[in-house]
Amino acid sequence: MLRALLSGLGWRKGIWGCAFSSWQPHQPPAGLSATEVVSHWTVVFEEKGIPEARESSEYIVAHVLGAKTFQSLRPALRTQPLTPWQLQCIQELSSYRLQRMPVQYILGEWDFQGLNLKMAPPVFIPRPETEELVEWVLEEVTQGPRVVGAEGGPLILEVGCGSGAISLSLLSRLPQRVGGGPWSPSLVSEHPASHVPLFLGQSRVTAVDKGEAAICLTHENAQRLRLQDRIQIVPFDVTLVESWAHLLPWGPVDLVVSNPPYVFHRDMENLAPEILRYEDPVALDGGEEGMDIITHILALAPQLLKDSGSIFLEVDPRHPELVGSWLQSQPDLPLNLVAVRRDFRGRPRFLHIRRSGPQRVSPVDAWPGRQPARVPG
């Protein structure tokens, strides 16, 4: 009877469906309310040394009841008895938590900047700090000097898009059409592939990632949010210098944004099992001083950025100094560290680097068939 119920009803669930199991360890007694079930699993998690025992339990139970957080559940829903089916699903999801799976992977979805995104291992789970990176970029774009060119915009490149969190939240917050003045019919053109009128005066993103799973997940999230017309998702490894030319057709851009892998290699082994067992280490490991990907992005950026274009990075708190020194050691790179911003814990976490001066050919550049240097001004 329960099996039929489970297979028949298609409710929103994590990537692992609710399978009926006759062996049910830790199962609470029947007839309990949501609040009581949360307490039950909190105790189970605590006994097994699972971090955030209460929060994990609350998220799982809320999810089964169709809510995003436990506190947002109506009080009536919290006190009425749960059905056997609900208890079974909570049991299933909780068993994954006992394996130290991150809650976001268990639920198969998570929120970022008000958007709901699908989550799937091993694609990196967006961190809360990164929401502030997006806020900062938005502030600069809307309040700073106009970053729009003839095409409207801004045009943005994100390096290491993962689930698409940064790109999609920027797109959802940036107006479809930026800049003053009335809408003009001449700005509309037909997009050849989809025959959808493509408004040239809109912000667009090119999102790149080295991982295939990330490319797929960003695609899926873009479609979920109906932003697929404003984002290009491209497989790309920023450490492969010979591949940089492939991005040129999508440039020059107004902004480069990234939350690159920035963990110091020696710190990797100290990461929690939630991270080590389930998230892609490539998305985390930044090399010896956590700078490998950062320096590649900075080296590439001037070739893709417009004059006075900006780079926004999330980094380790030790990096502002290291990045400052590194930039000084690269006099040929027309970049300046203009600002460091702290996260909500007060740690220096975000960098704003600005490209200075007109675009010119890099002396190190030796690619065949490269575009000629832009005429300044």
Add this chain to the structure above:
Amino acid sequence: MSTSGLFRFPAPLTRVCPVPWGLRLCEKLPLLSPGTVATPVQAAGKKDRPTLLSLDERELEEQFVKGHGPGGQATNKTSNCVVLRHVPSGIVVKCHQTRSVDQNRKLARRILQEKVDVFYNGENSLVCREKREAEKRKQERKKRAKETLEKKKLLKEQWESSKNVP
């Protein structure tokens, strides 16, 4: 901020956060940026809505969940409860409404702003006044509906009686 389809699949709108049962949805309060310290919190409000009592960031104490660890990529925490205290009045608001620390901080300020208003202005606070106005409007609607119903009844009776005239 327009109402988004909370029960449809998400549209690319911002800041949709389930509001606790019983709390009015204050639609027009501007989204706050806690990073800008010392900016008084104000409600933009509709044109005819008076401003809520402002909150000064300097009078607020904020707490996040302890034991956050190194933070950033090195940590994966889902606990984003915000505890916000208004020092002069001693009012404390705890917000774990959404999955976002940022959102919870903003919501906490919004909730605190109303509570502080009630604390200092009592019956004259915006919350109480709007409640009374809403109740008044509801009573007026009820009265009008009743009047309309009675009119209809009267007309029907008149029509019925006119039918019977030979």
